[in-house]
Amino acid sequence: MRLLHISDLHAGKRLYDKINRNQDLIYALEQVKNICKEEKVEILLIAGDIFDKRNPDFESQEIILEFLTEINSFGMHTLLIAGNHDSYDFMRIYKNLRRLANIHVFDRPKRDIREAIFEYKDVRIACLPYPDERVLTGLEENKERNYVESIARYMKALAKEVEGAEYKILMAHLMLDKAQIAGSELYSSLLPKYAIRADSIPETFDYVALGHIHKHQRIEETVPKVYYSGSPYQIDFSEKNPKKFANLLSLENGIVKVMPMELPLKRKLVEVELKDGDHIEKVLEPLVQDNVLVKVWFKVRMGDPLYNLKKERIEKILGDKLAKLEVEPIETKTSVDVNEENLDLIDYYVKFYDNEYGSKPPEDLKRLLQELLDRVAHEANKA
Template sequence: MRKILHISDLHAGKNLNKVSRNPDLSYALEQVSDLCNREKVEAILIAGDIFDKAIPDYESEHMVLDYLTEWAGRDIHVVLIAGNHDSYDKLKAYKNLEKLTKIHIFDRPKPNPSEAIFVYDNLAIACLPYPSERLLTRGSEDTHRAYSYKVADYLKALAKQVENFQYKILLSHLMVEKGIIAGSEREASVSEFYAIRPDQIPEVFDYVALGHLHVHQKIDSAAAETYYSGSLYQIDFSEKDTKKFVNLVILEDNQIKVEPISLPLYRELKEIRIGKDQSIRRILEEIAHENALFKIILEIDQRDPMLNSKVQQINQALGEKLVFFKLDFSEYASTNMQNIESLNILDLYKAYYKQNYNCDLPEELEREVIYLLNMVHNETD
């Protein structure tokens, strides 16, 4: 029997309105360590987005390296790949760890698929770090078709490399069509133009360990057992009310069993709307002692003489737990707020285009906008 743990999307160094989320990540990684001890896990697969930014801060690097070396020191193989938030070159700098410990780093897609395989006894793990569209496609190509088909061809090449092993796992950071988006992912990176179809995942794999989408989910329409393990903690308020999991993968007698295991949260993200007729004091008494981070939306008349007093009351009661605070003066606050917050840059441009040209944004132009958004994200990290 072999036990493998699939985790992803650590996003070390994530800040939420200047509030560091590293304590939340550290708490989650402690649960991972406990689980490895309890279940006698032999390998941990980390499916990308190790860091939230391409150039992480010292504290985040120190924390990640501390856990990686701790796990490797317990005789656990750690296999990790780059995600779209990670710098290929930053992870390449860590590859010297392979000489000393059981840490195996795949920093970028390899031109030769044979170099993208980690073999452990009768188990082969094929690794595809985030395949940047800038590496795979050219401006003159039909980007959607070129990207998905090139990724699919590479997956076939990986499958060919591992087909003769008893157990075969694919570890990748990819967008797969029909995957559920949390809302905390980069909007351009989860576009349909940079997604592969479930049927493009080779069925030769016993298990497909994916990162990129932050919701834990199984891709039912894929032939292989295909899962996103999801983020280890609630990345931002779009993930409020979302439970977090890791996958324990058990390989035995040529069979595979997947056990999603729930992770407790260090601090839950909670959005609280306080209506005009509700008691602020009563609501604050109910939530002030919770170990959570809050987004408070206060519906209030801008002519209310107690406006400043109420704002001060909320700030004093919640202190550092108050991450976002909005004053809502609109009579139809709830509807308007939801409509505004559901928009992203691409949606705004589509609305602008339709208003000015009285037609929908052409697909070719939409692809170009998505490509530019991706370039901006990569250049500003």
């Protein structure tokens, strides 16, 4: 039998409030659907962070619901757990889907462990949605027990519940101490007090399907095969590695075999640095050939009279591929630059003013600027 493990879809993700990433998600979900069909996958595991926001917008909900119903039409089962980005209450609405389809939503950790188990043929899957600290202490009789200990105990109880099955799987959304982060995970959820020790994962499990960390990886030195599938596309520019995967699992002869399947991307996120003196076209034009979103780190001399023109050139070359222009001012000795550039700064200022306000600058402002420039030139000559 075959299973597929994915996580961290972050439907509704936006970059800098303007770039909607849903087309990247739709493209990734197309790949996932193809793998499911071609490999005859029977169960799809989605290990949390389905949505990016606690109140997902309509478009994101539509994308997810359409994906789930299509997977369902293949005759497969889908298991979803809530991640730290998801709202427990919002995910609870989706729970009722199981009455209509083979879609099983685990919205929050439950006191009754039996409610966290999914059974199908010879597989038992224990599901641990992101354990919010408040929910966890509500489950514990001993309120003094710390977060990490409580989760270790809860996982032990889950392990006990799957014993006896041929294949025992844990799906969870959490931070393991041994995990390497991608950079786009929510910072507060990476605090050491929330990091679960990898060796507290019960040895009972054959495979552990994790969500939360966006970088695909296997956690070593654990008895079960413990994997983060990672996000199916680069969530933001802090994820430098464009290699993304879904984990295909083959359950045969009592063994879980793991086959990471690389997912092509709709758009790669690329960061580029433009230094003073770089030829803007030469650096940027080759990038435009590909399907990319670009973040430009623009190092510019303070008071560079050509700043606006350069900025316009960057924006023109990259067009809607420009996700962000990050300007980093660098200090220089202004007087020398004025001489080097041999530019009439007053003329430049008039042009700039016209650009900015659509009129000529007042005469007294021009006079003031001229006085200032004369003084600078005077001081420079003295030195």
